[in-house]
Amino acid sequence: MSKDVYITGAAMTPFGRHTGTLAPELAQAAILRAMDDAGVQPKDIQAIYCANVLGGMILGQVIVRDLGFNGIPVYNVENACASGATAVHLARHAMLAEQYETVLVFGIEQLTALGGGTIPLQRNDAMTDLYATAGMVLPAVYAMRGTRFIAERGASPRDLAAVAVKNRRHGALNEYAQQRKETTLDEVLASRMIADPLTLLQCCPSQVDGSAAVVLSTKRGSANKPVKVLSSAVVSGLREGARDDILDAEITARAARVSYEQAGLSPKDVDVVELHDAFTIAELLYYEALGLAAHGEAVSLLHSGATALGGRQPVNPSGGLLAKGHPLGATGVAQMVELTWQLQGRAGARQVEGAKVGLAQCTGGGIAGVDHAASSVHLLGV
Structure with a gap:
């Protein structure tokens, strides 16, 4: 190899x-x-x-x-x-x-x-999964995480909504995004409640x-500057215990550790990130799981401007799933398309200047008793 x-x-x-x-x-x-x-x-x-x-x-x-x-x-x-x-x-x-x-x-x-x-968690018979049998849907799963985050981290609904404001601002610059209109904190919070505390504009579009x-x-090619796949990790969720923390995003943290180790890099080496922001709370949790922020520092990182275009480590310059949309099978590949364009300097108005290393993170599937069914982290570089 x-x-x-x-x-x-x-x-x-x-x-x-x-x-x-x-x-x-x-x-x-x-x-x-x-x-x-x-x-x-x-x-x-x-x-x-x-x-x-x-x-x-x-x-x-x-x-x-x-x-x-x-x-x-x-x-x-x-x-x-x-x-x-x-x-x-x-x-x-x-x-x-x-x-x-x-x-x-x-x-x-x-x-x-x-x-x-909403997207069904499982399409099989009722004996397959407890969550599916109970009618659990992903907005509810993430709403529970959002509620816990607000209670335990001293955060507010406005902190979650700020993720949507940032990513919709980025999406307005992306001609491939479904949602290309900027929004305000008040507009996000006033949009229809989906699963408290998540309002409509805090959930990725389901019709896309x-x-x-x-x-x-393995050949570098000549059409454009080639982008090297520095590392690739895909892991499955672990069976959760009674004391496991739903804010931990353990599966993503584990995939990130594998990917960083493969590439011989650390979070500070990453210049641009495309992550799985299906709901606003997810982006905040993944800041910490990916090592972009220390435990409890996700909100501070967001409000510092570091993850916005022009910041130290822009996250979801494409607009992410919240603005670009989330056609399930296409999302993970689209993240890598965006990072390829960023690393080649072809991202237009949303270009992250001088980007050399990009990280793509994508989770998949909700089943009873685990964090997620799967999580992937890829590092790309030039």
């Missing part, structure tokens, strides 16, 4: 409602743009990884059937919201094992096809379609 793996091409579709567009059409748009970005043809691709959560069986094969890939392996990857990141992780492992030199990884989701509502794609290669 001595070869380096690079992102040599990156692309995505705008996230939003793509009425009248089929999921394969969305995915194909991202795929073709990423390949053009990398300067490769179908004959150069040796394997394909398709990340998707709710699109059904063999979606990858359906999407690439007419693109001229000539029977190469297609792997369909589902790992809840971490599906896209997991697909990159698996592809990188195959390349480090010298199975492939150049592969395509893409994520796709069309949530508007579901007709609205989109796709993202990257070309990975």
Whole structure:
């Protein structure tokens, strides 16, 4: 496992409602743009990884059937919201094992096809999971964390709402984001209550379609400045005990430790972060889990301006899930597209100047008795 793996091409579709567009059409748009970005043809691709959560069986094969890939392996990857990141992780492992030199990884989701509502924790029978049986939904899970955070950390609902204000400000600069309108603290707090203390503008949009794609290669390529995948970690949740802290985000902290160790880096080496802010409270918890803030210092870090554009370590310059949107299978790949553009100096008005190292963090799945089902942390660098 001595070869380096690079992102040599990156692309995505705008996230939003793509009425009248089929999921394969969305995915194909991202795929073709990423390949053009990398300067490769179908004959150069040796394997394909398709990340998707709710699109059904063999979606990858359906999407690439007419693109001229000539029977190469297609792997369909589902790992809840971490599906896209997991697909990159698996592809990188195959390349480090010298199975492939150049592969395509893409994520796709069309949530508007579901007709609205919250994403189900489980779609299986009632015996599968206690939370699913009880009707637990993710806004409720994060609302409990938010309530506990406010009670134990001396925080207020305005502190949580400030995350949405920051990320919507960033999203207004991103032509790929679903929500491109800035908001104020008062507007966030006055929006419809979803699960106390989380209001509508503190939850990522549930009606969103989109796709993202990257070309990975052990060859540096020549189309654009290649971005090296410095490390990749995917871990599963541990069984929780009665005294476990729901504010701990243990699974993400564990994935981050693995990823930092692989890369030989520490949190202070990171210049830009794309993290899984499905709800405002999540960003604050992940500041601490990723080592960006010490325990109990997340709110102070946010209000210092360090995680805003122009700050020391901008977090979610894309607008994050709160503004960009969260088409499940595409999210993890889209985070890496954003970081690739940032590290190549191609992010336009939201560019983080001088960025050399980027971190992408994505969690996935809620099941009874664990923090999350999966968490991934990747470090990218130039």
